[in-house]
Amino acid sequence: MKKSKLQILTNGIIKENPVLVLVLGTCPTLAISTQAINGIGMGACVLVVLTCSNIIISALKKIIPDTVRIPCYITVIATFVTIVQLVLKAYAPALDKALGVYIPLIVVNCIILGRAEAFANKNSVVDSALDGIGMGLGYTLTATVMACIRELIGSGTLFGATITANLFSPFTILIMAPGGFFVFGCLIALVNKLTKGKVKEKRVNKCLTCPGAEFCNEVQEGGCDK
Amino acid sequence: MSLTAAFYIVLSAIITNNYVLSKFLGICPFLGVSKKLDNAMGMSVAVIIVMVVATAVTWPIQTYLLDPNGIGYMQTIVFILVIAALVQMIEIFLKKYIPALHKALGIYLPLITTNCAVLGVCVLNIDNEYNFLQSILNSFGSGVGFTVAMFLFAGVRSKIETNDYPEAFKGIASTLVAASITSLCFLGFSGMLEKIFGM
Numbered sequence: 001m002k003k004s005k006l007q008i009l010t011n012g013i014i015k016e017n018p019v020l021v022l023v024l025g026t027c028p029t030l031a032i033s034t035q036a037i038n039g040i041g042m043g044a045c046v047l048v049v050l051t052c053s054n055i056i057i058s059a060l061k062k063i064i065p066d067t068v069r070i071p072c073y074i075t076v077i078a079t080f081v082t083i084v085q086l087v088l089k090a091y092a093p094a095l096d097k098a099l100g101v102y103i104p105l106i107v108v109n110c111i112i113l114g115r116a117e118a119f120a121n122k123n124s125v126v127d128s129a130l131d132g133i134g135m136g137l138g139y140t141l142t143a144t145v146m147a148c149i150r151e152l153i154g155s156g157t158l159f160g161a162t163i164t165a166n167l168f169s170p171f172t173i174l175i176m177a178p179g180g181f182f183v184f185g186c187l188i189a190l191v192n193k194l195t196k197g198k199v200k201e202k203r204v205n206k207c208l209t210c211p212g213a214e215f216c217n218e219v220q221e222g223g224c225d226k
Numbered sequence: 227m228s229l230t231a232a233f234y235i236v237l238s239a240i241i242t243n244n245y246v247l248s249k250f251l252g253i254c255p256f257l258g259v260s261k262k263l264d265n266a267m268g269m270s271v272a273v274i275i276v277m278v279v280a281t282a283v284t285w286p287i288q289t290y291l292l293d294p295n296g297i298g299y300m301q302t303i304v305f306i307l308v309i310a311a312l313v314q315m316i317e318i319f320l321k322k323y324i325p326a327l328h329k330a331l332g333i334y335l336p337l338i339t340t341n342c343a344v345l346g347v348c349v350l351n352i353d354n355e356y357n358f359l360q361s362i363l364n365s366f367g368s369g370v371g372f373t374v375a376m377f378l379f380a381g382v383r384s385k386i387e388t389n390d391y392p393e394a395f396k397g398i399a400s401t402l403v404a405a406s407i408t409s410l411c412f413l414g415f416s417g418m419l420e421k422i423f424g425m
Contacts, residue, residue: 023398026257027342031250071310078303086299101349104302108342110254177248178410185395185402193394 008127012134018111019142020191025111028102029143030180036159039147041095043140045088045103049080050112050139051132058120058128073116074107081106111139142187149183150174232363234423235356239367242416245343246375247409252343256376257401259334260383266376272334274369277347279316280309281365284348285358305348310339343372379408 003011018024025046032038056076057064064072085103088096096103106112115135120128151157154174156164164170173179245251252273259269284305292298317335320328338344347368351361382404391400 026253027250030253071307074306074310075303078306082299082302085302101346101353104305104349105251105342105346107302107306108340108345110340113340173410176413177250178406178413180250181402181406181409185399185406188402189392189394189399192396192399 005127005130008130009134012131012136012138013141014138016135017138017142017191018114018135019139020188022111022114023188024114025109025139026184028105028109029139029146030184031102032099033143033147033150033180033183034154034175035098036144036147036151038095038098039144040140041092042099042102043136043143045084045099045106046109046111046139047133047136048084049077049106050115050136051129052080053077053112054115054120054128054132055125057116058123058125061121064121069121070113070117073113077112077116078107111135146183146187149187150179154179230423232359234419235360235363236367236370238419239364240371240374241412242419244371244375244412245346245368246372247405247412249346251346252341252372255337255341256372256379257398257405260376260380263377263380263384266380268331269334269337270369270373270376272331272338273341273343273372274366275331276309276313276316276335276338277344277365277369277372278362280312280344280348281351281361283312284308285351285361288352289358301349301352306345309344309348313339343368375408375412379405382408 012018016022019026019029028042028046032042053073053076057073060072060076081104084106085096088099088103115131119131123131148158151159152163153171154176155172156162156168156170171179174183239245243249246253246256255269255273259265287304287308288298288301292300292304313335317328320331320335347365351364354364356364383401386400386404395403
Protein backbone atom coordinates (compact mmCIF):
# COMPACT_ATOMS: atom_id res chain seq x y z
CA MET A 1 0.00 0.00 0.00
CA LYS A 2 1.38 3.33 -1.01
CA LYS A 3 1.56 5.95 1.68
CA SER A 4 0.09 9.39 1.07
CA LYS A 5 2.40 12.41 1.18
CA LEU A 6 0.95 13.48 4.51
CA GLN A 7 1.53 10.04 6.00
CA ILE A 8 5.18 10.12 4.96
CA LEU A 9 5.57 13.51 6.61
CA THR A 10 3.90 12.61 9.90
CA ASN A 11 5.39 9.13 10.03
CA GLY A 12 8.68 10.44 11.41
CA ILE A 13 7.13 12.79 13.91
CA ILE A 14 5.08 10.30 15.89
CA LYS A 15 4.69 6.78 14.57
CA GLU A 16 8.33 6.16 13.77
CA ASN A 17 9.95 8.87 15.85
CA PRO A 18 13.66 8.34 15.17
CA VAL A 19 14.79 8.88 18.76
CA LEU A 20 12.09 7.38 20.94
CA VAL A 21 10.70 4.64 18.72
CA LEU A 22 13.58 3.65 16.43
CA VAL A 23 16.23 4.61 19.02
CA LEU A 24 18.65 6.07 16.47
CA GLY A 25 21.06 8.97 16.94
CA THR A 26 21.36 8.47 20.67
CA CYS A 27 24.81 10.04 21.13
CA PRO A 28 24.12 13.66 20.10
CA THR A 29 20.68 13.62 21.69
CA LEU A 30 22.10 12.67 25.06
CA ALA A 31 25.02 15.04 24.79
CA ILE A 32 23.36 18.28 23.72
CA SER A 33 20.05 18.05 25.57
CA THR A 34 21.25 20.06 28.55
CA GLN A 35 19.62 23.28 27.36
CA ALA A 36 16.39 23.67 25.41
CA ILE A 37 17.95 26.07 22.93
CA ASN A 38 20.65 23.50 22.07
CA GLY A 39 17.96 20.91 21.45
CA ILE A 40 16.31 23.18 18.87
CA GLY A 41 19.68 24.12 17.33
CA MET A 42 20.85 20.55 16.97
CA GLY A 43 17.41 19.54 15.70
CA ALA A 44 17.54 22.22 13.01
CA CYS A 45 21.01 21.08 11.89
CA VAL A 46 19.87 17.46 11.67
CA LEU A 47 16.70 18.52 9.82
CA VAL A 48 18.67 20.45 7.18
CA VAL A 49 21.32 17.76 6.69
CA LEU A 50 18.77 14.96 6.61
CA THR A 51 16.46 16.67 4.11
CA CYS A 52 19.25 17.76 1.77
CA SER A 53 21.07 14.43 1.83
CA ASN A 54 17.80 12.54 1.34
CA ILE A 55 17.04 14.67 -1.75
CA ILE A 56 20.50 14.21 -3.30
CA ILE A 57 20.74 10.51 -2.52
CA SER A 58 17.28 9.87 -3.89
CA ALA A 59 18.09 11.85 -7.04
CA LEU A 60 21.33 9.93 -7.55
CA LYS A 61 19.98 6.51 -6.65
CA LYS A 62 20.19 5.24 -10.26
CA ILE A 63 23.72 6.56 -10.79
CA ILE A 64 25.39 5.31 -7.59
CA PRO A 65 26.55 1.68 -8.00
CA ASP A 66 25.20 -0.57 -5.29
CA THR A 67 28.58 -1.82 -4.11
CA VAL A 68 30.00 1.58 -3.20
CA ARG A 69 26.78 3.19 -2.03
CA ILE A 70 27.75 3.60 1.65
CA PRO A 71 30.94 5.64 0.91
CA CYS A 72 28.93 7.71 -1.57
CA TYR A 73 26.23 8.41 1.01
CA ILE A 74 28.84 9.35 3.59
CA THR A 75 30.44 11.81 1.17
CA VAL A 76 27.10 13.45 0.39
CA ILE A 77 26.20 13.66 4.08
CA ALA A 78 29.65 15.00 5.04
CA THR A 79 29.33 17.74 2.42
CA PHE A 80 26.07 19.00 3.90
CA VAL A 81 27.43 18.74 7.44
CA THR A 82 30.39 20.91 6.42
CA ILE A 83 28.02 23.48 4.89
CA VAL A 84 25.95 23.57 8.09
CA GLN A 85 29.13 23.81 10.16
CA LEU A 86 30.39 26.81 8.18
CA VAL A 87 27.00 28.57 8.25
CA LEU A 88 26.79 28.12 12.03
CA LYS A 89 30.34 29.40 12.53
CA ALA A 90 29.49 32.53 10.55
CA TYR A 91 25.99 33.36 11.77
CA ALA A 92 25.48 31.57 15.12
CA PRO A 93 28.90 31.30 16.79
CA ALA A 94 27.37 30.81 20.26
CA LEU A 95 25.37 27.79 19.12
CA ASP A 96 28.39 26.45 17.25
CA LYS A 97 30.39 26.62 20.46
CA ALA A 98 27.65 24.96 22.53
CA LEU A 99 27.23 22.06 20.11
CA GLY A 100 30.98 21.73 19.51
CA VAL A 101 32.20 18.40 18.26
CA TYR A 102 28.66 17.07 17.88
CA ILE A 103 28.19 19.09 14.68
CA PRO A 104 30.85 17.20 12.66
CA LEU A 105 29.57 14.04 14.30
CA ILE A 106 26.22 14.44 12.50
CA VAL A 107 28.06 12.61 9.68
CA VAL A 108 28.04 9.38 11.63
CA ASN A 109 24.59 9.92 13.10
CA CYS A 110 22.70 6.72 12.37
CA ILE A 111 19.43 8.57 11.67
CA ILE A 112 20.82 10.10 8.49
CA LEU A 113 22.61 7.08 7.07
CA GLY A 114 19.71 4.93 8.22
CA ARG A 115 17.15 7.02 6.32
CA ALA A 116 19.36 7.13 3.24
CA GLU A 117 19.58 3.37 3.26
CA ALA A 118 16.02 2.60 4.33
CA PHE A 119 14.06 5.28 2.50
CA ALA A 120 15.86 7.64 0.13
CA ASN A 121 17.40 5.00 -2.12
CA LYS A 122 14.01 3.38 -2.73
CA ASN A 123 11.70 6.36 -3.08
CA SER A 124 11.14 9.43 -5.22
CA VAL A 125 12.83 12.77 -4.58
CA VAL A 126 9.66 14.45 -3.24
CA ASP A 127 8.85 11.57 -0.91
CA SER A 128 12.43 11.47 0.35
CA ALA A 129 12.39 15.20 1.05
CA LEU A 130 9.13 14.81 3.00
CA ASP A 131 10.57 11.86 4.90
CA GLY A 132 13.65 13.94 5.75
CA ILE A 133 11.53 16.83 7.00
CA GLY A 134 9.28 14.52 9.03
CA MET A 135 12.16 12.62 10.61
CA GLY A 136 14.04 15.88 11.24
CA LEU A 137 10.99 17.40 12.96
CA GLY A 138 10.57 14.23 15.01
CA TYR A 139 14.19 14.46 16.08
CA THR A 140 13.93 18.17 16.89
CA LEU A 141 10.76 17.65 18.91
CA THR A 142 12.24 14.86 20.99
CA ALA A 143 15.59 16.55 21.55
CA THR A 144 13.81 19.75 22.61
CA VAL A 145 11.39 17.99 24.95
CA MET A 146 14.25 16.10 26.55
CA ALA A 147 16.33 19.25 26.84
CA CYS A 148 13.39 21.14 28.41
CA ILE A 149 12.98 18.45 31.07
CA ARG A 150 16.70 18.41 31.84
CA GLU A 151 17.06 22.19 31.83
CA LEU A 152 13.96 22.79 33.95
CA ILE A 153 14.82 20.29 36.66
CA GLY A 154 18.60 20.41 36.30
CA SER A 155 19.19 24.15 36.33
CA GLY A 156 15.74 25.57 37.03
CA THR A 157 15.54 27.53 33.79
CA LEU A 158 13.76 27.21 30.46
CA PHE A 159 15.34 28.72 27.34
CA GLY A 160 17.62 30.60 29.72
CA ALA A 161 14.83 32.21 31.76
CA THR A 162 14.69 31.34 35.46
CA ILE A 163 11.48 29.50 36.27
CA THR A 164 11.78 27.62 39.51
CA ALA A 165 13.75 30.15 41.55
CA ASN A 166 11.68 29.80 44.71
CA LEU A 167 10.15 26.37 44.18
CA PHE A 168 13.08 23.99 44.63
CA SER A 169 16.81 24.01 44.29
CA PRO A 170 17.79 22.50 40.92
CA PHE A 171 19.03 18.89 40.73
CA THR A 172 22.29 19.61 38.93
CA ILE A 173 22.80 15.90 38.31
CA LEU A 174 20.18 16.00 35.55
CA ILE A 175 22.26 18.23 33.31
CA MET A 176 25.30 16.02 33.86
CA ALA A 177 26.00 12.76 32.05
CA PRO A 178 24.07 10.32 34.28
CA GLY A 179 20.96 12.52 34.10
CA GLY A 180 21.02 12.27 30.30
CA PHE A 181 20.87 8.48 30.34
CA PHE A 182 18.23 8.54 33.07
CA VAL A 183 15.84 11.01 31.41
CA PHE A 184 16.21 9.20 28.08
CA GLY A 185 15.48 5.84 29.71
CA CYS A 186 12.40 7.23 31.45
CA LEU A 187 11.10 8.85 28.24
CA ILE A 188 11.37 5.54 26.39
CA ALA A 189 9.63 3.77 29.25
CA LEU A 190 6.88 6.39 29.04
CA VAL A 191 6.48 5.77 25.30
CA ASN A 192 6.28 2.02 26.02
CA LYS A 193 3.61 2.64 28.63
CA LEU A 194 1.54 4.97 26.44
CA THR A 195 1.62 2.69 23.42
CA LYS A 196 1.14 -0.40 25.60
CA GLY A 197 4.24 -2.02 24.22
CA LYS A 198 3.16 -1.70 20.59
CA VAL A 199 6.29 0.17 19.53
CA LYS A 200 8.48 -2.53 20.97
CA GLU A 201 7.58 -4.79 18.06
CA LYS A 202 8.67 -2.08 15.66
CA ARG A 203 12.06 -1.89 17.31
CA VAL A 204 13.08 -5.19 15.86
CA ASN A 205 14.59 -6.47 19.07
CA LYS A 206 18.19 -7.24 18.31
CA CYS A 207 18.60 -4.91 15.39
CA LEU A 208 17.51 -1.98 17.49
CA THR A 209 20.81 -1.58 19.24
CA CYS A 210 22.95 -3.29 16.63
CA PRO A 211 25.56 -0.82 15.40
CA GLY A 212 25.35 -2.38 11.96
CA ALA A 213 21.60 -1.95 11.65
CA GLU A 214 21.94 0.79 9.06
CA PHE A 215 23.83 -1.51 6.71
CA CYS A 216 21.63 -4.48 7.38
CA ASN A 217 18.94 -5.34 4.85
CA GLU A 218 17.32 -7.74 7.27
CA VAL A 219 16.10 -4.85 9.40
CA GLN A 220 13.53 -3.96 6.76
CA GLU A 221 12.29 -7.53 6.55
CA GLY A 222 11.72 -7.81 10.25
CA GLY A 223 15.12 -8.49 11.75
CA CYS A 224 17.68 -11.22 11.75
CA ASP A 225 16.06 -13.19 14.56
CA LYS A 226 12.74 -13.70 12.84
CA MET B 227 56.33 16.30 27.40
CA SER B 228 56.94 14.96 30.86
CA LEU B 229 55.93 11.50 31.96
CA THR B 230 53.41 12.99 34.39
CA ALA B 231 51.70 14.90 31.61
CA ALA B 232 51.53 11.70 29.54
CA PHE B 233 49.97 9.79 32.42
CA TYR B 234 47.54 12.63 33.00
CA ILE B 235 46.29 12.52 29.40
CA VAL B 236 45.86 8.75 29.34
CA LEU B 237 44.24 8.47 32.75
CA SER B 238 41.87 11.36 32.26
CA ALA B 239 40.72 9.86 28.94
CA ILE B 240 40.05 6.57 30.74
CA ILE B 241 38.50 7.74 33.98
CA THR B 242 37.36 11.34 34.27
CA ASN B 243 36.58 12.10 30.64
CA ASN B 244 35.42 8.65 29.69
CA TYR B 245 34.20 8.88 26.09
CA VAL B 246 31.13 6.75 26.57
CA LEU B 247 29.98 7.69 30.04
CA SER B 248 30.74 11.38 30.15
CA LYS B 249 31.00 12.50 26.51
CA PHE B 250 28.30 10.24 25.07
CA LEU B 251 30.40 9.07 22.15
CA GLY B 252 30.03 5.52 20.89
CA ILE B 253 26.71 4.90 22.62
CA CYS B 254 25.40 2.60 19.86
CA PRO B 255 28.03 -0.13 20.25
CA PHE B 256 28.04 0.48 24.00
CA LEU B 257 24.36 -0.42 24.22
CA GLY B 258 24.40 -2.95 21.39
CA VAL B 259 27.44 -5.09 21.91
CA SER B 260 27.67 -5.09 25.70
CA LYS B 261 25.29 -8.01 26.16
CA LYS B 262 27.98 -10.65 26.06
CA LEU B 263 31.48 -10.27 27.47
CA ASP B 264 33.10 -12.00 24.45
CA ASN B 265 31.57 -9.58 21.98
CA ALA B 266 32.40 -6.62 24.21
CA MET B 267 36.03 -7.76 24.21
CA GLY B 268 36.21 -8.09 20.41
CA MET B 269 34.59 -4.73 19.80
CA SER B 270 36.82 -2.98 22.35
CA VAL B 271 40.09 -4.30 20.94
CA ALA B 272 39.00 -3.30 17.44
CA VAL B 273 38.09 0.19 18.69
CA ILE B 274 41.47 0.71 20.41
CA ILE B 275 43.36 -0.31 17.25
CA VAL B 276 41.25 1.80 14.90
CA MET B 277 41.32 4.86 17.18
CA VAL B 278 45.12 4.89 17.46
CA VAL B 279 45.71 4.22 13.75
CA ALA B 280 43.06 6.75 12.70
CA THR B 281 44.66 9.43 14.86
CA ALA B 282 48.12 8.60 13.56
CA VAL B 283 46.82 9.24 10.04
CA THR B 284 44.36 12.11 10.51
CA TRP B 285 46.59 14.30 12.72
CA PRO B 286 49.37 14.67 10.09
CA ILE B 287 46.73 15.19 7.38
CA GLN B 288 45.20 18.09 9.31
CA THR B 289 48.52 19.62 10.37
CA TYR B 290 50.60 19.23 7.22
CA LEU B 291 48.02 19.09 4.45
CA LEU B 292 44.78 20.87 5.35
CA ASP B 293 45.94 23.71 7.61
CA PRO B 294 48.90 25.00 5.53
CA ASN B 295 46.69 25.07 2.43
CA GLY B 296 43.90 26.92 4.24
CA ILE B 297 41.34 24.18 3.73
CA GLY B 298 40.89 23.26 7.39
CA TYR B 299 37.14 23.33 6.85
CA MET B 300 37.41 20.15 4.77
CA GLN B 301 38.18 18.31 8.02
CA THR B 302 34.87 16.49 8.38
CA ILE B 303 34.75 15.13 4.83
CA VAL B 304 38.42 14.16 4.72
CA PHE B 305 38.44 12.54 8.16
CA ILE B 306 35.39 10.35 7.64
CA LEU B 307 36.62 9.14 4.25
CA VAL B 308 40.10 8.47 5.62
CA ILE B 309 38.65 6.53 8.52
CA ALA B 310 36.38 4.51 6.23
CA ALA B 311 39.28 3.65 3.91
CA LEU B 312 41.56 2.90 6.83
CA VAL B 313 39.15 0.46 8.42
CA GLN B 314 38.85 -1.30 5.08
CA MET B 315 42.64 -1.52 4.77
CA ILE B 316 43.08 -2.81 8.31
CA GLU B 317 40.54 -5.49 7.51
CA ILE B 318 42.31 -6.55 4.32
CA PHE B 319 45.69 -6.54 6.08
CA LEU B 320 44.45 -8.67 8.97
CA LYS B 321 42.72 -11.09 6.61
CA LYS B 322 45.94 -11.67 4.70
CA TYR B 323 48.58 -11.67 7.44
CA ILE B 324 46.89 -12.40 10.79
CA PRO B 325 43.85 -14.56 9.90
CA ALA B 326 43.27 -15.62 13.51
CA LEU B 327 42.85 -12.01 14.64
CA HIS B 328 40.70 -11.26 11.61
CA LYS B 329 38.39 -14.08 12.56
CA ALA B 330 38.00 -12.66 16.04
CA LEU B 331 37.62 -8.98 15.08
CA GLY B 332 36.37 -9.21 11.50
CA ILE B 333 32.69 -8.60 12.08
CA TYR B 334 33.31 -5.59 14.33
CA LEU B 335 35.60 -3.70 11.98
CA PRO B 336 33.06 -2.50 9.38
CA LEU B 337 30.78 -1.32 12.18
CA ILE B 338 33.49 0.94 13.55
CA THR B 339 33.35 3.31 10.57
CA THR B 340 30.08 4.67 11.89
CA ASN B 341 31.19 4.61 15.52
CA CYS B 342 31.13 8.26 16.47
CA ALA B 343 33.83 7.77 19.11
CA VAL B 344 36.47 7.24 16.39
CA LEU B 345 35.64 10.37 14.38
CA GLY B 346 35.07 12.17 17.67
CA VAL B 347 38.51 11.41 19.04
CA CYS B 348 40.19 12.54 15.80
CA VAL B 349 38.30 15.84 15.76
CA LEU B 350 38.77 16.48 19.48
CA ASN B 351 42.53 15.92 19.22
CA ILE B 352 42.66 18.76 16.71
CA ASP B 353 40.21 20.96 18.68
CA ASN B 354 42.25 20.54 21.87
CA GLU B 355 45.41 21.45 19.96
CA TYR B 356 47.28 18.35 21.09
CA ASN B 357 50.63 17.60 19.46
CA PHE B 358 51.19 14.29 17.70
CA LEU B 359 52.34 12.33 20.75
CA GLN B 360 49.61 13.76 22.96
CA SER B 361 47.02 12.87 20.31
CA ILE B 362 48.18 9.27 20.14
CA LEU B 363 48.15 8.99 23.92
CA ASN B 364 44.69 10.54 24.11
CA SER B 365 43.36 8.12 21.47
CA PHE B 366 44.87 5.15 23.23
CA GLY B 367 43.42 6.30 26.55
CA SER B 368 40.02 6.88 24.98
CA GLY B 369 40.06 3.38 23.48
CA VAL B 370 40.95 1.88 26.84
CA GLY B 371 38.26 4.01 28.46
CA PHE B 372 35.73 2.61 25.98
CA THR B 373 36.91 -0.90 26.90
CA VAL B 374 36.58 -0.27 30.64
CA ALA B 375 33.07 1.12 30.20
CA MET B 376 32.05 -1.82 27.98
CA PHE B 377 33.35 -4.40 30.44
CA LEU B 378 31.79 -2.83 33.51
CA PHE B 379 28.51 -2.38 31.71
CA ALA B 380 28.46 -5.95 30.37
CA GLY B 381 28.70 -7.05 34.02
CA VAL B 382 25.94 -4.71 35.14
CA ARG B 383 23.67 -5.86 32.33
CA SER B 384 24.08 -9.54 33.08
CA LYS B 385 22.89 -8.76 36.63
CA ILE B 386 19.82 -6.72 35.68
CA GLU B 387 18.71 -9.15 33.00
CA THR B 388 17.56 -11.70 35.57
CA ASN B 389 15.76 -9.17 37.76
CA ASP B 390 12.11 -8.22 37.81
CA TYR B 391 11.25 -4.66 36.84
CA PRO B 392 8.17 -2.81 35.52
CA GLU B 393 6.90 -3.89 32.10
CA ALA B 394 7.39 -0.44 30.57
CA PHE B 395 11.10 -0.48 31.41
CA LYS B 396 11.74 -3.83 29.68
CA GLY B 397 14.39 -3.63 26.97
CA ILE B 398 16.24 -0.48 26.07
CA ALA B 399 14.73 1.68 28.84
CA SER B 400 16.19 -0.39 31.65
CA THR B 401 19.53 -0.55 29.84
CA LEU B 402 19.66 3.25 29.74
CA VAL B 403 18.83 3.59 33.43
CA ALA B 404 21.58 1.07 34.20
CA ALA B 405 23.96 3.13 32.04
CA SER B 406 22.95 6.18 34.04
CA ILE B 407 23.99 4.49 37.29
CA THR B 408 27.26 3.28 35.78
CA SER B 409 27.92 6.82 34.59
CA LEU B 410 27.13 8.12 38.09
CA CYS B 411 29.95 5.96 39.45
CA PHE B 412 32.40 7.53 37.01
CA LEU B 413 31.23 10.99 38.05
CA GLY B 414 32.71 10.23 41.44
CA PHE B 415 36.19 10.38 39.89
CA SER B 416 35.84 13.97 38.67
CA GLY B 417 38.53 16.27 39.95
CA MET B 418 40.53 13.35 41.30
CA LEU B 419 43.29 13.44 38.69
CA GLU B 420 43.69 17.22 38.88
CA LYS B 421 44.37 16.79 42.61
CA ILE B 422 46.84 13.92 42.11
CA PHE B 423 48.84 15.50 39.31
CA GLY B 424 48.37 19.06 40.51
CA MET B 425 47.22 20.23 37.07
